[in-house]
Amino acid sequence: MKLNEISDNPGSSKNRMRVGRGIGSGKGKTGGRGVKGQKARTGVAIKGFEGGQMPLHRRLPKRGFHNPFPTDYNEINIGRVQQAVDAGKLDANAPVTVEALIAAGLVAKARDGVKILGQGEIKAKLAFEVAAASKSAIAAIEGAGGSVKLLAGETATA
Structure with missing residues (x-):
């Protein structure tokens, strides 16, 4: 051709x-x-x-009410994170941060941080350092032996 x-x-x-x-x-x-x-x-x-x-x-x-200062998170499910680990795009030993997710191609730009959501299944033992996470995501990550560190005093949200 x-x-x-x-x-x-x-x-x-x-x-x-x-x-x-x-x-x-x-x-x-x-x-x-x-x-x-x-x-x-x-x-x-x-x-x-x-x-x-x-x-x-x-x-x-x-x-x-229209909030003039909304928080605009990159939402990502734990299933997508597990796919990236399986494909070798994310290092399972390094902490999962915004920069790591951008480098892996899971997130386009930083925005106000990353929120981890609980859809999908995670098997890898990962250490997350993110702005927010849902309760189901935290439960799934800790159930797989990982940890979640919320940055800037944010709390887990439903």
Whole structure:
């Protein structure tokens, strides 16, 4: 096989519609925008506009609470950690930290730390140093002979 012989399956992709390129193109003249008016012009963004009436999203009351400082953890199940150990990506003797998980390709970036969740099964005896862990994950890790050290005074969460 040569690079110039590689192609998509026939019919798998269509050419994009080029608007405003003459009457024969099927999208000529007004280019699919209808006739005149504000929305036929360029640079129009009237998403929630209701003709001057107070828009629905402003008429309805605000509800609930939005935390401006949420904690954004990388959640990872113990089953995925065990797969990485089996594949040789994680060293079973070294502590499992955020840096180790990034190096193993289990986590893309650090965020606010890692939270270990209890889905799956763990057989390796591992020492975790993470920001948070669920109670079921801690029970499974300690049941396999490992340990969990929570960083920065975090507590186990349900």
